[in-house]
Amino acid sequence: MMIKRKEILNSQLKLSVIVFAATILGKIFTELGFPETNIVVMYLLAVLLVARFTSGYQYGILSAVVSLICYNYFFTEPYHTLAVNDPGYLITFSIMLITSFLTSALTTKEKLLTKEANERGEESQILYMLSSKLSDAADMEAVLKIAAESISHLLQVNVGCIYVGRQSEPIYIQQSGKEQIHRSVPDADEIRKIYTDLRTEYLEEEEGYGYPVNGREHLLAVVRIDKTVYTKQLQEKKKLLHSIMENVSMAMDRIEVTIERVRDRESMERERERANLLRAISHDLRTPLSGIMGTSEMLMDMTDKEDRRQELLQGIYQDADWLKSLVENILSLTRLQDGKIVIHKEMEAIEEVIGCAIAHVERSFPEREIQVEIPEEFRLVPMDAKLIEQVITNLLDNAVKHTRPREAITVSASYTEDTLLVSVRDEGEGIDEADVPNLFKIFYTSKTRSADVKRGIGLGLTICETVVNAHGGTITGRNRTDRKGAEFIFTLPLPEGGREIV
Structure with missing residues (x-):
């Protein structure tokens, strides 16, 4: 509110100074014997300057009206009154007012277009630098640091970024001024529960405004913006803020995919080593097991059926047969998994x-x-x-x-x-x-x-x-x-x- 009031007073002061300067110059032109057309052009220039150096259409229009009143008051007969003796001046006033309005509108529009173009250029540069940094980020912590620094620089407030994805431990980086602080994540599960499928743009919390950063399949992170930020500033920077978070989301997705691929590769390597070990052990076990089964079967044939050792030999044969079946299963499985069968x-x-x-x-x-x-x-x-x-x-x-x-x-x-x-x-x-x-x-x-x-x-x-x-x-x-x-x-x-x- 204070900034808005200060901006209004500043614009009003500029209008007054420029119109006053145009009036003084008009008086000088009158003393020097210059034609009235020069004074009219001077006021048109004043309107142009007001529209250029103030914000909004209203000051340009107001300067056109004030300039017309000043011209009538100081430079047309009867002087120092708003009366008009010569009806021809009414045409002059009308043309002057219309010209002033058009000049003010065109100048203000050109200024707004220039401002928008500059903002777009600045946004493009910010996003280019952000993308360049994120492409070089090797882990999730680096992405969080870049995100916190970029958003903090954009809004000029403290910003925290919390990673709550699935591929690594939760991380909390806070940008406080120029310093980055590691903070403990309060409760990652609770954050996921609150921000997953959030139906509003952001969530207002005690510490600030929480913006979810969603990936292709799940919630990746939460950006917390300090409450000292102005709501108008958030609205003005809304598109750029969302673009930054989209770039951060893509970088996090990329790192998660990389982590998942590395884990899959390690898992496949462990599985391959385990299969090779099982295959080697199974091959080494088959020969002695066949010998144990053959010997026990021969001893059973040589032993009387009523002999108490017959039961012991039969147990040896059955256990050896079970082990041999197990070995064959292991070999079959490894061959099937390797595609050799x-x-x-x-x-x-x-x-x-x-x-x-x-x-x-x-x-x-x-x-x-x-x-x-x-x-x-x-x-x-x-x-x-x-x-x-x-x-x-x-x-x-x-x-x-x-x-x-x-x-x-x-x-x-x-x-x-x-x-x-x-x-x-x-x-x-x-x-x-x-x-x-x-x-x-x-x-x-x-x-x-x-x-x-x-x-x-x-x-x-x-x-x-x-x-x-x-x-x-x-x-x-x-x-x-x-x-x-x-x-x-x-x-x-x-x-x-x-x-x-x-």
Whole structure:
């Protein structure tokens, strides 16, 4: 308000001084015997100067009226009155007034256009320098420092910038004068909650005005502008302020993408190293395991069935077989992930594949009975029989581990118009609800299973999902709805017009 009043008084003073100077010069011209047209031109010049050195159209118009009154009062008969003896002066006054109005309007408009052009040029220079600095910024802290300095310089107040994105720890940089201060972030989660999807341009807080800086997918930062800033100044600099924040947003997005790529690259490198280690260990374990299985099997044949050592030898054989199966799973998974196993699809009968898988499981668990439900119709399905057999074997092995000998395990197959569905159901303990979303994650094992269940390392189901997806199918796991137990279902696509034999 004080600045506005001071500006008005300054403009009024300029108007008075310029019109007064024009009147004095007019008196001098009269004494020197100059024609009245020179005095008229002098007042037109005064109007032009007032319009040039004051703000707004009103002062130019006011100077035109005051100049006309002064000319009539001091330079037309009768002098020192506003009366007019010669009607011709009325035409002179009209032309003088119209000319003054037009001159004032054109001068004021030209001044405003020049001011706008200068402001646009200054804004372009500010944005160019800002973009140049932001392109060189290597981390989020550097971006915050540049943003705080630029906005503080623009508005001439203290400015704080808080990073609350997802790729690094929250950072708070405050520009106080020429000094930059690191401050602790009060509560990043609360800031995200308040400013995410904010429906207003800014949020008025105790410390100042908070402007959200949004990225492509989420809130990146918040700019806090001190309350000492004038509201008019904020409105005048609104477009430039938003342009600065857009540039800051793009720089932050760029750094977040870079951080994410580096982390992904590091994760891929760790995964590659882990796969290489697993592959090396698995290769080294296969030979001694085969020897242990062969020796234990030979000793079982050489030992009487009633001998108490028979049970011990059988346990050795089963554990070695379990370890060998685990090693094969690891090797299969690493080959699949590396793309070294190529899917060779041929037209196969799912009944034969299920039979081979059951035979494999029954060799390791001869005491278990597995029920089979096969449809009457016979179809040939495009698949890699060896890999699909491994999928069914892993699912059956998983079911055996989670059921007692008296609890039933069932394998069933059925067809729709374009899909083969294979399910493995059991009547065991079921799947804990917390484990359902993580069933097919690599190395994931349940932490809620009963103590008597033999633990794996979380590879079997991952291999199943990889193989089925490679065939263009899907696999899901869930608890049964008809009774207690778990159910795993995978699908394989059938060819269009697939062959059917009844």
